[in-house]
Amino acid sequence: MTKPKVIMHNSITLDGSFRDIEVDMELHYGTASSFGEDIHLVGANTAKIGIEMFGGLPPEEDDDLRKQERDEANPIWAIVDSKGILKGSLHVFRRFEMCRDVVVLVSASTPKDYLEYLKDRDYDFIVTGEKHADLKEALELLADRYEAETVMVDSGSSLNGALLEQGLMDEISLILLPLLTGGETESLFANIGKMKHIELELLKCEKLEKGYLWLVYGVKRSSNK
Ligand SMILES: NC(=O)c1ccc[n+]([C@@H]2O[C@H](COP(=O)([O-])OP(=O)(O)OC[C@H]3O[C@@H](n4cnc5c(N)ncnc54)[C@H](OP(=O)(O)O)[C@@H]3O)[C@@H](O)[C@H]2O)c1
Known part of the structure; x- marks a missing residue:
């Protein structure tokens, strides 16, 4: 890879x-x-601050629970979040017109309830590393899966x-x-x-x-x- x-x-x-x-x-x-x-690669803290900057957290709606049909020319937003601090907030990014969809980079230490949250909403996620995501492996997998x-x-x-x-x-x-x-x-x-x-x-x-x-x-x- x-x-x-x-x-x-x-x-x-x-x-x-x-x-x-x-x-x-x-x-x-x-x-x-x-x-x-x-790929637009974002750290979890940056993403969290971005939500506030762009007007706060709107309530999740039915349409937020599934992938959107977007032009493949738009980048994938890959968010590094092994602690799951964006649980309940990822729909903010999925709603961005210029975001093809959100992929979350997690690790072996990621809370199970966060993984359930991702699965329930059909977010792709990549599990690498122990404490944090293994960035090298995650980047290679992103390149491979999304032809990035x-x-x-x-x-x-x-x-x-x-x-x-x-x-x-x-x-x-x-x-x-x-x-x-x-x-x-x-x-x-x-x-x-x-x-x-x-x-x-x-x-x-x-x-x-x-x-x-x-x-x-x-x-x-x-x-x-
Ligand atoms: N001026 C600008 O252009 C600009 C742009 C962006 C952000 N900012 C500012 O930067 C600040 C946020 O910066 P920050 O450093 O607190 O947060 P951050 O950039 O969002 O970085 C935190 C992310 O880094 C990951 N990480 C840290 N060490 C890692 C490692 N060894 N391996 C894998 N992943 C690792 C963390 O992973 P885990 O999930 O595993 O913890 C977490 O997701 C904010 O104030 C924001 O406004 C400024």
Whole structure:
């Protein structure tokens, strides 16, 4: 099995903030569309925060219990959620017109009632790993099952860090906001302190409107692990 190309895409201020910032959605997702993603990979915390950002949790309706008929050109949304924190909420994503359907990446530690919730609603899920999903195996299975070549990661530091640490990240795409927040910042990659220096290669540097910059770097050490 082959691993798909993995590109993370984040908006970040000039002083390194990526949480609680006002992301320009048009620029963020407009630039991301050029990657032609087959899979939109989202971390559970990011998804949970997204629900609040996009207007809260509507009650589930009959139509939410089954797969929707969507154009295959739309990406699959693969949500990493081994703890089942999105139980009762996944219909928010299934309703997105640009989401072909939701696939959940779980592990051996995932609560059984979450798996029942997924089965009852006909969500595909992939079980790998013990505590967390085994990202390498899950990516390979996604590529195989959905003929996916490109994965775009829409996530914060935990999932970004895990993918980088495991040598699974191929490109880092950043929308740089012309803004200093002065707030406390954390690394965009959890566990970066434990990693060796990682060399990057500049692939794109584009000036966007309103003083934004779009930077794309290739990760020189990737998918070799
Ligand atoms: N500015 C931007 O562009 C942008 C974009 C997205 C998100 N964000 C921000 O980022 C923040 C959320 O970031 P976060 O780091 O808390 O959450 P996150 O990115 O949603 O990551 C959490 C996910 O990572 C998974 N994970 C962590 N370590 C793993 C490992 N070793 N192997 C496999 N999976 C692993 C967890 O899996 P389990 O399910 O197993 O726990 C969980 O599903 C929010 O504030 C959000 O607004 C910003």
